[in-house]
Amino acid sequence: MSEAVKNMSDYKNDLAFDVKDLNLWYGKNQALKNIDLQIERNKVTAIIGPSGCGKSTFIKTLNRMIENIPIVKTEGEIIYDGKDIFNKSVRVEELRTKVGMVFQKPNPFPKSIYENVVYGPKIHGIKDKGLLMEITESSLKGAALWEEVKDRLNDNAYGLSGGQQQRLCIARALAVQPEIILMDEPTSALDPIATYKIEELIDELKKDYTIVIVTHSMQQAARISDKTAFFLMGELIEFDNTKKVFSNPRDKRTEDYVTGRFG
Amino acid sequence: MSYESQILEEDIDMNQKKQEKFKIEISEKRISRRIKLSRISRYIFSLSLVFAILVLVILLYRIGVDSIGWLNVNFLTGKLSIFPERAGIFSVILGSVYLTLIVIPVTLILGVSTAVYLEEYASNGKIKRIINTNISNLASVPSVIFGLLGLTVFSRMMNLGSSILAGGLTLSLLVLPIIVVSSQEAIRAVPGFLKEASLAMGATKWTTIKKVVLPVALPGILTGSILSISRAIGETAPLVVLGIPTLILTTPNSIFDDFTALPIQIYYWTLDTVLTPEYANLAAATIVVLLGVLFLMNSAAIIIRNKFQKKF
Numbered sequence: 001m002s003e004a005v006k007n008m009s010d011y012k013n014d015l016a017f018d019v020k021d022l023n024l025w026y027g028k029n030q031a032l033k034n035i036d037l038q039i040e041r042n043k044v045t046a047i048i049g050p051s052g053c054g055k056s057t058f059i060k061t062l063n064r065m066i067e068n069i070p071i072v073k074t075e076g077e078i079i080y081d082g083k084d085i086f087n088k089s090v091r092v093e094e095l096r097t098k099v100g101m102v103f104q105k106p107n108p109f110p111k112s113i114y115e116n117v118v119y120g121p122k123i124h125g126i127k128d129k130g131l132l133m134e135i136t137e138s139s140l141k142g143a144a145l146w147e148e149v150k151d152r153l154n155d156n157a158y159g160l161s162g163g164q165q166q167r168l169c170i171a172r173a174l175a176v177q178p179e180i181i182l183m184d185e186p187t188s189a190l191d192p193i194a195t196y197k198i199e200e201l202i203d204e205l206k207k208d209y210t211i212v213i214v215t216h217s218m219q220q221a222a223r224i225s226d227k228t229a230f231f232l233m234g235e236l237i238e239f240d241n242t243k244k245v246f247s248n249p250r251d252k253r254t255e256d257y258v259t260g261r262f263g
Numbered sequence: 264m265s266y267e268s269q270i271l272e273e274d275i276d277m278n279q280k281k282q283e284k285f286k287i288e289i290s291e292k293r294i295s296r297r298i299k300l301s302r303i304s305r306y307i308f309s310l311s312l313v314f315a316i317l318v319l320v321i322l323l324y325r326i327g328v329d330s331i332g333w334l335n336v337n338f339l340t341g342k343l344s345i346f347p348e349r350a351g352i353f354s355v356i357l358g359s360v361y362l363t364l365i366v367i368p369v370t371l372i373l374g375v376s377t378a379v380y381l382e383e384y385a386s387n388g389k390i391k392r393i394i395n396t397n398i399s400n401l402a403s404v405p406s407v408i409f410g411l412l413g414l415t416v417f418s419r420m421m422n423l424g425s426s427i428l429a430g431g432l433t434l435s436l437l438v439l440p441i442i443v444v445s446s447q448e449a450i451r452a453v454p455g456f457l458k459e460a461s462l463a464m465g466a467t468k469w470t471t472i473k474k475v476v477l478p479v480a481l482p483g484i485l486t487g488s489i490l491s492i493s494r495a496i497g498e499t500a501p502l503v504v505l506g507i508p509t510l511i512l513t514t515p516n517s518i519f520d521d522f523t524a525l526p527i528q529i530y531y532w533t534l535d536t537v538l539t540p541e542y543a544n545l546a547a548a549t550i551v552v553l554l555g556v557l558f559l560m561n562s563a564a565i566i567i568r569n570k571f572q573k574k575f
Contacts, residue, residue: 065463070386097465107456109475120464123474169460176464 015079016041016180016210017062022076024057026069031057033234035076039227044202044211046225046242048218050257054234055214059182062212063099064092097124100178104185106165108157108172113140113149116157116168120176135175143171144201163194167201181205183213187220199224218258222246230254329547338548343510343523347541352549354514358427358522359496359556361515365431366438366495373435374442375477375484381443382450383472395447401440409437410504418505425506428518433505434495441494445487449480482572489564493557499526525553 017039024032031054039045047055060066062078064085077084085095097120108116117136118126126132136153140146145167149160157168166186173181183202187195202211202224215221221228221242228245230238230253238245238254249255256262341351385391413433423429453476461471477484507527515522532546 063463065459068459068462093465093467095465096463101463103456103459103463105456107454107460109457109460110479119461119474120466123461123464123466123470172460173464 014041015039017212018077018079020077020079022058022061022078023074024054024061024066025073027071031234032061035236037229037236037239039210039212041210042206042208043226044206044213044224045227045229046221047212047214047229047231048216048221048257049231050262051216053231055231056184058231059184059212059214060101062180062182063096063101065096065101067092097176098178099180099182100173100176101182101184102166102169102173102186105189106162106169108160108165108168110156110158112154113157113160113168114153116172117175120172124176139171139175140168142174142205143167144197144204145171161194163190163197166190166194166198170198170201170205178209180210180212183211185214185216188216195220218246218260230257232257326547326550329544330551333544334548334551338545339552342512342514343528345510347539347545350545352525352528352552354511355523355525355528355549356552356556357514358524359553361427361518361522362431362434362524363492363496363560365428365518366434366492369432369435370438370442370492370495371488374439374488375446377439377443378446378450378484379472379477382447383468383476398440398443402444404440405500406437406498407500407504409433410501412436413501414504414506423519425508425521426519427515427522430502430505430507430522430524431518433501434498437498437501438491438495441491442484442488445491446480446484449483449487450476452483453479478571482568485564485568485571489561489568493561496557496560497526497553499530502527503530525549525556529553 015038017037019035019037019039022032022035022037023030035058047059049055057066061074062080062085066072066074074086077086079085080095080099083090109119111119114136117139118132121132121135126135137146137150140149145164148164149155149168157165160168166189170181170186187198190198199220202213205211206226213221213225225242228238228240228242229236230245230249230251232253238249238251240250245254246258249258338351339356340353341349343352343354344350381391381395385394410433413429413436417423417429417432418425421429423432457475457479458471461475462468466474502524507523508521511521511523513520529546529549532542532549536543536546
């Protein structure tokens with residue numbers, strides 16, 4: 001690798017996603033309008049906005065999960081790892097291995113805790129039992145769940161509490177060794193204590209992962225994120241350091257929203 | 264979007280109702296009347312169950328009485344005969360078993376594959392709707408018509424005559440639409456969030472179907488399949504149309520041999536009671552055997568289903 005290319009890639013390495021002029025339609029309804037956004041590595045980026053502003057749509061575009069809805073049409077570029085993720089040479093399976101996702105409602109498989117964690121590694125071809133056990137332990141530790149479940153790995157995941165289930169889903173996402181974790185309102189179905197634990201976990205995870213989190217709660221965004229993007233009616237209104245967005249927003253609409261005047 | 268707006272509308276409805284401020288009066292009389300009604304409804308519903316059980320008991324009793332003395336080891340292991348006291352139904356049982364062995368794999372493989380394609384791969388549109396409607400319609404076509412179809416295609420065109428294979432394939436056709444519809448429903452009931460979880464980890468569509476959709480849907484698929492395959496085993500009309508012989512003195516050795524099956528034998532013996540009254544007893548004994556076979560099949564299938572249910 002030549003020096004120049006290396007420098008280039010170093011510079012690129014600071015960015016997890018470079019979203020360029022992204023437009024998205026559900027049939028004829030435009031849900032995202034000209035989004036330009038740079039998501040930095042090893043930071044927590046929060047996406048806030050009122051219901052129907054396109055924040056969930058946006059986060060699901062980053063790992064192309066949105067394409068499971070057949071009527072969706074996209075335009076523009078999202079550069080990840082030096083490539084446009086919409087490029088034909090990019091395989092979604094590969095992209096989603098690198099860009100993991102945690103959903104709004106905890107969605108463990110109706111299997112044992114162990115089977116849940118090793119689902120990803122197994123589909124990617126790991127068969128060695130010792131290795132799978134190692135992955136299980138490190139993933140569950142990574143999701144701060146190991147101590148609570150280490151004695152009952154073969155119990156059904158549905159026996160766990162909602163907060164534990166959500167951390168299991170995080171562990172399951174960690175098990176495929178992603179670089180980025182997308183979280184779509186991960187605490188909206190949880191009680192305050194479970195929410196607190198997940199927030200603590202996010203703070204821990206950002207050392208090793210890039211996190212993009214959609215949240216309904218502005219307090220949550222203020223507490224855990226480094227950068228905040230405010231979406232409204234499919235447009236990116238403001239994107240800046242979280243402190244700036246909450247204390248001294250540039251746009252009047254952002255101010256109205258973060259001070260609770262609407263939304 | 265539409266879901267959210269729906270919730271919103273419900274919220275608005277609730278608010279409007281609150282604003283009307285009607286008062287609920289608690290009257291002792293009304294409440295005790297409602298509790299009484301609730302109790303009576305319980306009896307009405309249990310009464311319908313009593314009716315079903317009563318019919319079954321009468322049937323079992325009649326058949327049981329008629330078969331006493333006729334249902335013995337010789338009857339189960341012997342060969343067919345025109346003399347009632349020498350008749351045995353070993354070859355008949357064998358015929359039904361062969362039929363089952365053809366119907367189960369053919370219908371499960373074709374039926375579940377069709378359901379997977381329609382639910383997971385086919386794009387929603389007019390063509391899929393037309394196909395779905397047609398499959399549902401096929402499920403309610405009388406079995407005689409499937410018999411005629413089997414006679415045309417399997418017996419005549421493919422020259423299978425009245426062999427076990429022709430009979431098995433005809434019964435498979437009869438069952439297939441029901442299995443497709445019930446499997447489709449089972450697959451549709453698999454929550455989308457489980458599929459999403461799998462896809463979001465980089466699984467392909469096929470991996471997701473194999474490891475998430477089918478295991479979760481399996482108990483439902485089996486329930487529908489068990490019921491419809493049991494129906495097929497007790498089906499008479501299509502086999503009559505195929506021209507299954509009345510009396511067969513050899514035991515079938517391969518799926519290309521002629522055969523006779525339990526329901527057919529019951530039918531023929533019942534027809535001939537006018538000539539030989541003892542045939543009624545033979546028919547009764549055969550019915551007991553058929554019910555026994557169905558009972559065994561259903562229990563086996565339920566055990567298999569429960570095993571899978573626990574595993575996933």
